Amino acid sequence: MGEKNRKNQNNEKNEKNKLWVGLTILIIALVIISALAIWLSQEKKEEDENTLAYTDLIKEISYGNVEKVEMTTGSTTVKVKMRNVEEEKTSIVPNTESFIDLIQTKVAEGNEIELIQKPRSIWIQIPTIILNLLPTIIMLALFIMIFKLQGLGEKGKVYEETERKTKVTFDDVAGLEEEKAEMIEIVDFLKKPEKYTKMGAKIPRGVLLYGKPGTGKTLIAKAIAGEANVPFISMSGSEFIEMFAGLGASRVRKLFEKARRLAPCIVFIDEIDAIGSRRTSNSGAETENNQTLNQLLVEMDGFSSEETIIVLAATNRPEMLDKALLRPGRFDRQITIPTPDLKGRLEILKIHSKEKKLSSDVNLESIAEDTAGFTGAELANILNEAAILATKNNHEEIENDDIEEAVKKVTVGLEKKERVISDKDKKLTAYHEAGHAVVSRYLPTQSNVKEVSIIPRGVAGGYTMYKTDEDKYYISKTEMKEKLIALLGGRAAEKLVLDDISTGASNDIEVATKIARDMVTKYGMSDKLGPIDFQGKEPYEIQMFGEDIGDKIGLEVKSLIDEAYNNAQKLLIEHRDKLDLIAQTLLKQEKVNEKEFEAFFRE
Ligand code: ADP
Ligand code: MG
Ligand code: ZN
Numbered sequence: 285m286g287e288k289n290r291k292n293q294n295n296e297k298n299e300k301n302k303l304w305v306g307l308t309i310l311i312i313a314l315v316i317i318s319a320l321a322i323w324l325s326q327e328k329k330e331e332d333e334n335t336l337a338y339t340d341l342i343k344e345i346s347y348g349n350v351e352k353v354e355m356t357t358g359s360t361t362v363k364v365k366m367r368n369v370e371e372e373k374t375s376i377v378p379n380t381e382s383f384i385d386l387i388q389t390k391v392a393e394g395n396e397i398e399l400i401q402k403p404r405s406i407w408i409q410i411p412t413i414i415l416n417l418l419p420t421i422i423m424l425a426l427f428i429m430i431f432k433l434q435g436l437g438e439k440g441k442v443y444e445e446t447e448r449k450t451k452v453t454f455d456d457v458a459g460l461e462e463e464k465a466e467m468i469e470i471v472d473f474l475k476k477p478e479k480y481t482k483m484g485a486k487i488p489r490g491v492l493l494y495g496k497p498g499t500g501k502t503l504i505a506k507a508i509a510g511e512a513n514v515p516f517i518s519m520s521g522s523e524f525i526e527m528f529a530g531l532g533a534s535r536v537r538k539l540f541e542k543a544r545r546l547a548p549c550i551v552f553i554d555e556i557d558a559i560g561s562r563r564t565s566n567s568g569a570e571t572e573n574n575q576t577l578n579q580l581l582v583e584m585d586g587f588s589s590e591e592t593i594i595v596l597a598a599t600n601r602p603e604m605l606d607k608a609l610l611r612p613g614r615f616d617r618q619i620t621i622p623t624p625d626l627k628g629r630l631e632i633l634k635i636h637s638k639e640k641k642l643s644s645d646v647n648l649e650s651i652a653e654d655t656a657g658f659t660g661a662e663l664a665n666i667l668n669e670a671a672i673l674a675t676k677n678n679h680e681e682i683e684n685d686d687i688e689e690a691v692k693k694v695t696v697g698l699e700k701k702e703r704v705i706s707d708k709d710k711k712l713t714a715y716h717e718a719g720h721a722v723v724s725r726y727l728p729t730q731s732n733v734k735e736v737s738i739i740p741r742g743v744a745g746g747y748t749m750y751k752t753d754e755d756k757y758y759i760s761k762t763e764m765k766e767k768l769i770a771l772l773g774g775r776a777a778e779k780l781v782l783d784d785i786s787t788g789a790s791n792d793i794e795v796a797t798k799i800a801r802d803m804v805t806k807y808g809m810s811d812k813l814g815p816i817d818f819q820g821k822e823p824y825e826i827q828m829f830g831e832d833i834g835d836k837i838g839l840e841v842k843s844l845i846d847e848a849y850n851n852a853q854k855l856l857i858e859h860r861d862k863l864d865l866i867a868q869t870l871l872k873q874e875k876v877n878e879k880e881f882e883a884f885f886r887e
Contacts, residue, residue: 307425314421318414336364336375345390345397352398353387355380359404450516452506458635458660459628460504463619467491467508470594474512474548477592489584490595490614492556494602495621498661501598502554504621508596509550517543517551521558521597532559532576540583540593548592553580556597557604577606584614623659626652636664640671643681651687654734656752666690692749696741710871712778712786713738713746718866719777720748720792721876723855724770725862725885729763732882736866737875745788746870751878761809764799768848769855771796776852777863800844801837810840 336344341364344350352365354372360380364373377383387399454464470488473480480487493501502518509516519539536559543551553559559576587593597615599605609615624632630652637648655663667682669690674682717736724730731750738746775789808815813836818826826833856863865884869876 307429310425311422314414314418318418334371334373336373338375338377341375341377342386345386345395348395350397352400354400354402355384356402357404449513450506450510452503452510454507454511456635457500457504457507458631459624460500460621463504463621464507466619467504468511471508471511474508474514474550474592474594477548477590481590487592488594488617489587490597490609491617491619492602492605492610492615493596493598493619493621494600495598496600496623496659498659499621499623500660501621502552503660505550505552505596505598508594509552512548512550515546515549517546517549519553521553521555521560533579536576536579536583543593544591549594551593551595553595553597555599556609557599557601560597560599560605560609577608581608581614623657624663626656629655629658629663632660632663633667636667637682640667641681643679643683646682646684646687651691654688654691654752662694666694669693692741696744696747696749709745710738711867712782712788714867714870715777715781715863716774716786716788717746717748718863718870719773719775719780719852719856720770721773721866721881722859722863723773723776723852724748724750725881726855726859727766727769729760729766730770732878734878735875736870736881738870739874744791761803761807764803764807764809765844765848768796768799768844769851771799772845772849773852773856776849776856777867780853780856780860781863781867796845796848797841800841800848803844804837804840810844812836812840 341350344364344366349366350364351367354363354365356362360377362375362377362383364375366373384399387397391397391399454467457464470491473487477487493505495501505518506516517539519535523535539551543549559580584595595615602618610618630648633648633652637646651666655666658666666687667690670682670687673689673693674686677686679686717738721733721736724733731752733748734751735749736746737749741747771792772789774792775785778785778789802819803809804813805818808817813833816829818829818833818837823834826837830836862884866876866881869880869884
């Protein structure tokens with residue numbers, strides 16, 4: 285679920301909670317009033333415990349013993365006064381109208397019965413009124429509530445933004461030590477603005493956080509608010525984009541009105557690229573964007589120096605941003621939030637396993653090693669999946685296997701043990717995966733094999749997992765060429781052993797082609813074409829480099845792929861024994877782990 289959705293949901297959840305609390309109070313109040321009223325009317329009834337059965341009443345009337353009957357409208361309980369008896373009795377009549385008829389006949393016949401009809405007492409009226417009105421009241425309340433909830437769903441009708449103090453602190457943000465250090469100044473400023481203004485110091489206005497989704501941008505923004513103990517007002521850029529012109533701008537205005545009321549505070553604009561992308565074309569949406577963006581710029585420029593509002597914004601597409609946003613006094617500070625390195629990953633895993641029951645066999649260090657390139661959100665997700673798997677597997681605690689399984693689930697998809705595979709397909713998959721594994725074993729730059737499997741996972745028929753290396757910043761040409769060989773090892777093995785090829789290699793081919801194309805057109809790794817960036821260029825732009833430049837690029841990409849495929853084949857022919865050994869083992873036991881795999885190469 286996207287960050288934006290999550291925030292909206294929080295937003296809506298708060299509102300929903302408020303409404304539910306309202307409804308509950310209403311219902312409780314109604315119940316109390318009804319109970320009170322019923323109790324009070326009951327009280328009245330209990331006073332006259334002296335009752336008279338209806339049949340006896342009729343008898344007494346015909347005997348002429350009844351002197352007075354007192355009725356209350358709408359009530360079937362009547363009071364009866366008999367001649368020569370001090371005490372009044374009560375009686376319940378089955379039907380008031382026919383009872384009145386009866387009395388009137390008796391009176392007409394000459395009986396002296398006094399009939400008194402009293403309006404209902406207020407205490408008897410209340411419960412009846414409430415009971416009559418209760419359905420209406422509840423319906424009305426429900427209508428209002430449904431209407432409000434819908435309004436919240438249809439953003440734009442009811443404008444709400446998240447605003448509350450967060451309990452998130454820097455302790456909840458793992459890794460990112462340098463970034464946190466940079467933020468401490470902002471926290472200090474929010475806490476003691478006078479200190480800075482007295483000094484005449486220029487106050488930071490806006491800080492832009494760059495980083496992939498899930499790297500913790502929102503988290504760190506919240507942590508700043510939490511550390512400074514100030515409100516956190518947030519909105520997502522995409523929420524500003526509205527169908528109706530001007531609405532986005534008015535939302536920005538309202539957002540900052542609120543911020544001024546709550547200052548000192550943090551305003552967080554997620555996905556700022558949605559409003560702040562470069563103002564280029566003149567389509568309707570763009571114009572709306574411009575209005576919204578302009579309003580944002582106006583608001584940020586309009587801060588007076590006493591206003592302690594810091595605007596944080598997040599994006600994963602910095603190149604999209606309008607340069608006007610980056611000018612001094614606006615988002616003049618930019619902080620890149622990187623994907624965590626080994627140490628960062630370990631710390632994130634530690635933080636997120638704090639509230640989980642981990643078995644002592646869990647080795648978070650090795651999990652961190654296996655998850656290079658994973659974001660904080662993905663790591664948190666892995667631990668969550670592991671907890672689910674542990675529950676499914678009836679484990680008392682989360683075991684290392686559960687976590688490793690969760691890593692695989694997140695990377696290659698869930699194991700599908702029940703899928704029925706023909707022996708022919710199994711053999712093909714076994715040789716394909718063994719091909720990858722054996723080839724990469726003989727390539728110096730390629731990572732060690734961690735596991736080979738022919739158990740289908742997600743859409744893949746089998747997989748070869750490598751031990752991930754520590755995050756690299758640069759990849760050499762040799763390494764890329766060897767990566768191509770490893771990728772094509774699967775297809776080469778199929779061809780070599782079965783003299784037929786399958787569709788199972790389609791993903792390998794796709795990845796290999798992309799790498800080869802990047803080598804030629806992006807990284808300038810082709811000697812024939814030189815270090816020129818051809819990517820994202822129109823055909824006429826590429827033609828500036830020569831009429832037949834397109835053909836040359838194609839030929840270079842093809843020759844890289846061909847060379848890699850030949851090399852893969854050569855390696856497999858040379859080490860056919862290992863290929864057979866591993867493929868046969870896979871057919872027998874479906875999986876070969878790192879230790880078993882290495883053992884094949886030792887003798
Ligand atoms: P972003 O805003 O960059 O997309 P979030 O801040 O929403 O990412 O991160 C999503 C979740 O991932 C967080 O709520 C947290 O659980 C986890 N997470 C991400 N980075 C970290 C980190 N550095 N330390 C701890 N948890 C993290
Ligand atoms: Mg976010
Ligand atoms: Zn493959």
